Amino acid sequence: xxxxxxxxxxxxxxxxxxxxxxxxxxxxxxxxxxxxxxxxxxxxxxxxxxxxxxxxxxxxxxxxxxxxxxxxxxxxxxxxxxxxxxxxxxxxxxxxxxxxxxxxxxxxxxxxxxxxxxxxxxxxxxxxxxxxxxxxxxxxxxxxxxxxxxxxxxxxxxxxxxxxxxxxxxxxxxxxxxxxxxxxxxxxxxxxxxxxxxxxxxxxxxxxxxxxxxxxxxxxxxxxxxxxxxxxxxxxxxxxxxxxxxxxxxxxxxxxxxxxxxxxxxxxxxxxxxxxxxxxxxxxxxxxxxxxxxxxxxxxxxxxxxxxxxxxxxxxxxxxxxxxxx
Amino acid sequence: xxxxxxxxxxxxxxxxxxxxxxxxxxxxxxxxxxxxxxxxxxxxxxxxxxxxxxxxxxxxxxxxxxxxxxxxxxxxxxxxxxxxxxxxxxxxxxxxxxxxxxxxxxxxxxxxxxxxxxxxxxxxxxxxxxxxxxxxxxxxxxxxxxxxxxxxxxxxxxxxxxxxxxxxxxxxxxxxxxxxxxxxxxxxxxxxxxxxxxxxxxxxxxxxxxxxxxxxxxxxxxxxxxxxxxxxxxxxxxxxxxxxxxxxxxxxxxxxxxxxxxxxxxxxxxxxxxxxxxxx
Numbered sequence: 001x002x003x004x005x006x007x008x009x010x011x012x013x014x015x016x017x018x019x020x021x022x023x024x025x026x027x028x029x030x031x032x033x034x035x036x037x038x039x040x041x042x043x044x045x046x047x048x049x050x051x052x053x054x055x056x057x058x059x060x061x062x063x064x065x066x067x068x069x070x071x072x073x074x075x076x077x078x079x080x081x082x083x084x085x086x087x088x089x090x091x092x093x094x095x096x097x098x099x100x101x102x103x104x105x106x107x108x109x110x111x112x113x114x115x116x117x118x119x120x121x122x123x124x125x126x127x128x129x130x131x132x133x134x135x136x137x138x139x140x141x142x143x144x145x146x147x148x149x150x151x152x153x154x155x156x157x158x159x160x161x162x163x164x165x166x167x168x169x170x171x172x173x174x175x176x177x178x179x180x181x182x183x184x185x186x187x188x189x190x191x192x193x194x195x196x197x198x199x200x201x202x203x204x205x206x207x208x209x210x211x212x213x214x215x216x217x218x219x220x221x222x223x224x225x226x227x228x229x230x231x232x233x234x235x236x237x238x239x240x241x242x243x244x245x246x247x248x249x250x251x252x253x254x255x256x257x258x259x260x261x262x263x264x265x266x267x268x269x270x271x272x273x274x275x276x277x278x279x280x281x282x283x284x285x286x287x288x289x290x291x292x293x294x295x296x297x298x299x300x301x302x303x304x305x306x307x308x309x310x311x312x313x314x315x316x317x318x319x320x321x322x323x324x325x326x
Numbered sequence: 327x328x329x330x331x332x333x334x335x336x337x338x339x340x341x342x343x344x345x346x347x348x349x350x351x352x353x354x355x356x357x358x359x360x361x362x363x364x365x366x367x368x369x370x371x372x373x374x375x376x377x378x379x380x381x382x383x384x385x386x387x388x389x390x391x392x393x394x395x396x397x398x399x400x401x402x403x404x405x406x407x408x409x410x411x412x413x414x415x416x417x418x419x420x421x422x423x424x425x426x427x428x429x430x431x432x433x434x435x436x437x438x439x440x441x442x443x444x445x446x447x448x449x450x451x452x453x454x455x456x457x458x459x460x461x462x463x464x465x466x467x468x469x470x471x472x473x474x475x476x477x478x479x480x481x482x483x484x485x486x487x488x489x490x491x492x493x494x495x496x497x498x499x500x501x502x503x504x505x506x507x508x509x510x511x512x513x514x515x516x517x518x519x520x521x522x523x524x525x526x527x528x529x530x531x532x533x534x535x536x537x538x539x540x541x542x543x544x545x546x547x548x549x550x551x552x553x554x555x556x557x558x559x560x561x562x563x564x565x566x567x568x569x570x571x572x573x574x575x576x577x578x579x580x581x582x583x584x585x586x587x588x589x590x591x592x593x594x595x596x597x598x599x600x601x602x603x604x605x606x
Contacts, residue, residue, distance in 0.1 A: 009422040011414035015407035015477050016426060022470050023433055026448035027440065033447070045447075084344060091341035095334060104345070106586065111348045113578050117537050117552050118571040121366075121563060122351025125358060128367050165348065194333065223437020225538050230559065240439040240538075247443045247542070260440045267437075 034257035045253035054258035063242060063259065067266065070222060070239045073153065074270070077160040078218040081168040084161065085213065089172035090202075094184075105173065112166035120230040123159050124150065127231070151233030159227040164220065168213040175209020176202065204289070215271065222267045239263045352575070359568035366563040376565035386570060389554035393534055396465055396550055400472040401529035407473075408480025408529075409522050413514060415481065416488035417496070430478040438475075442542035445471055449543055464548025471539035476532050480525035487521035488514070523588050527581045534574065 009016070034054055036047035059067070092104050111119060126133050127150045134147035149155045179202050187197040203210075225240030232238065239259060246256030359377070363370030380386055415423045449470070453461035460466050495517065499509040515522075537552035544553055551574070555567055 008418035008420050009414055009426070011418070012411040012422070012426055015411035015481060016429070018407055019429055019433060019474065019477060022445070022448075023436075023441070023474050024429070026444035027436065029448055029451075030440070030444040084347075087337060087340045088344040091337040095337050096341070102586075104341075106582070107345055108348065109582065110579065111352055113531050113535075113582060114352055114575055115535050115552060115555075115571060117535075117555055118355055118567075119351050121555070121559070121567075122354045125354050125367055126351060131367060132369070162347065162351070165344070169344075194331075219435050220437065223439050225439045226556075229556075240437065243439050243443055244542075247446065253443075253447065256443060260437075260443055263437060264440065267435075 030257045031261055033253055034261045036254040036257075038252045038254050044251050045257075054254050055262065057255055058258045058262050066237045066239055066242050067262070069153065069237060070263075071266065071270065073156055073160060073228075073238060074218055074222040077157055077164065077221050078214055080157070080161045081165050081217045082210070082214060085165055085168035085172055086210075089169045089209075090176050090198075092169070093173050093176035094181075094202075105170075108166050108169050108173075112170075116163060117226055117230070119163065120159055120227050123155070123162065124230055127155055127158070150231065153232070155231040156228050156238070159231040160221050160224060163224075163227055164217040167216040167220075171209045171212040171216060172206065173209075175206035175212075178209075179205045200289070218271070219267055222270075223263060239266075355568050356572050356575070358565060359572040361565045361568070363565065366565055366568055376569035379564075379566045380569055383566065386554065386566060389549050389551040390570060390574075392465070392468070392548050393551040396468040396472060397530045397533040399465065400469045400476060400533040401526050403469060404473045404476030404480050404529040405522060405526040408477045408525055409484050409518060411477070411481040412484025412521070413488060413510075413518060415485045417493060417514065430481055433474055433478045438536075438538040441471070441474060442539045445539065446542045462545070464545035467543040467545060468540055468548065468550060471543045472533040472536045473529075474539075476525075476529035479528060479532070480522075483521045483525045483528075484518050488518055491517055520589050520591075524585045527585045531578055531581060534578070 032047060033045050035050040035052070036045050037049065037051070037053065038044065039046040057063075092101060092108075096104060125131055127147060128134065129146035129148065129150065131147070134143075137143045137147060138145075149158070183201055183205070184197055187201045188194075192200065223240055224238060225244060228238035228241055232241075240263075243256050243259045243263065246252050246259060250256075358366050358369075360372050360374065361369055362373035362375045411426070415426065445467075449461050449467055452458050461470075495513050496509055499513045500506075504512065535552065536550075537556060540550050541553045541556055544550065549557075551570070555563075558564070558567055
């Protein structure tokens with residue numbers, strides 16, 4: 001080998017440096033600010049006395065309601081995205097002829113790459129009390145007065161489900177597509193009906209896609225700022241707006257920073273708790289489904305949570321999924 | 327043709343309904359751009375007034391120009407950094423890659439609003455306290471803000487592409503006495519090219535779309551298009567905004583079609599394209 005031997009990570013150094021300077025450093029500074037306080041009316045932050053007081057303030061009843069509201073929108077929005085997206089992704093991956101799949105995927109991706117803000121404004125136009133949907137509903141007699149959804153939590157929920165739905169459909173599509181036809185046919189040949197094939201073969205194998213979709217929707221949704229600003233008004237507040245207002249209008253950087261850190265902590269805690277609940281709830285199901293060939297290695301736990309999908313599972317041939325019960 | 331079951335019919339209906347749902351607000355915006363009324367919400371009559379009005383409003387043109395300029399620079403930068411990082415992760419993996427992927431994950435899961443409120447004081451610190459003039463420049467600040475997520479996306483995409491293609495070609499090139507730099511230029515880069523181009527165009531669209539970070543780090547005088555729309559939200563939305571959005575939608579569609587064509591030429595199936603584009 002000629003010349004100087006560069007370290008293995010040399011090519012990644014520019015990106016690493018860029019992200020450290022413009023991501024790690026500023027975020028670290030915000031974490032530092034969050035322990036400070038707001039000195040007087042004109043100051044934005046001071047850090048000569050450090051305390052957890054701002055966190056207490058961020059969780060005071062005034063702001064706590066916004067946190068619970070955000071969590072509610074986050075959980076309900078993610079659940080709705082899964083309920084709406086799962087059948088749609090299954091349809092695209094399994095029922096539609098392969099020649100038309102590319103077109104459908106492109107159709108799902110177009111809204112995803114249209115301006116987020118403009119799409120949300122589209123909903124503002126649709127849901128407006130003087131808009132056409134309102135007139136239509138009144139015209140056919142479904143509602144008595146003008147539509148009263150805009151600037152409520154319901155409007156925010158519609159907005160976030162709409163905005164994050166493609167992020168649910170795409171990973172689910174990839175996961176269902178990967179399961180492939182032969183496995184489903186084998187299941188049917190072995191006497192399972194379509195519902196049983198779906199719940200016992202297709203869905204368990206598509207689990208990594210479900211996990212990816214739920215995370216891809218839930219995490220950005222919790223930090224959403226635009227949707228709540230455009231559709232929420234005063235009644236549909238989310239933490240993102242709270243953080244922004246502390247920096248832009250209240251000029252209390254210390255409190256705003258504490259809220260931002262709390263937001264990240266809430267997201268992480270919810271993901272951890274949610275993962276644990278799902279893992280515990282599906283434990284009996286997994287134990288029943290697991291077919292052990294040969295001796296189970298003593299060190300391996302009965303089931304692993306997280307992302308040991310079909311790809312990772314393939315590395316351990318002793319354990320296989322059982323398609324039909326004996 | 328066998329009899330279709332009720333569940334197939336239900337799935338068909340559901341799938342089409344979801345697509346309609348996804349396109350509903352976009353169609354509303356496109357239709358609104360032909361509204362001749364004063365406000366976006368209230369329909370008056372059909373006409374091309376809004377498109378004409380764009381020409382008479384320099385503020386709108388400036389905002390769009392700032393967005394396109396920022397988008398190009400941010401995309402170039404993110405593609406350069408991300409491509410190098412992606413190649414390093416795919417071809418020289420090690421303990422470091424584990425930590426680096428951790429950093430990229432952190433960048434992609436941090437809510438935009440947190441990036442935004444963190445960057446604002448940081449750029450003020452760099453620009454005013456340390457007196458580095460570059461960080462007071464509007465375009466530079468926007469480029470920095472928009473590049474963070476894009477660097478992560480491009481790194482994922484390039485890494486995924488190269489991991490899918492084993493390193494034998496590079497080994498063969500080295501066996502044939504090509505120097506490392508030649509191998510890099512003549513073998514690795516062409517292999518990664520579809521992912522690099524896809525990453526560039528995705529970074530560009532992500533930058534055009536970025537509202538939250540832009541709203542915080544922008545300097546008055548260089549307001550990008552989404553921030554202009556956000557401020558118009560408070561003063562009343564006019565049909566011009568829908569008209570510009572329609573034009574930009576067309577531009578995005580062209581960019582997306584280009585990505586799809588490039589990837590398809592490289593032999594990817596529809597599923598692989600979807601995976602590349604979502605960074606899986």
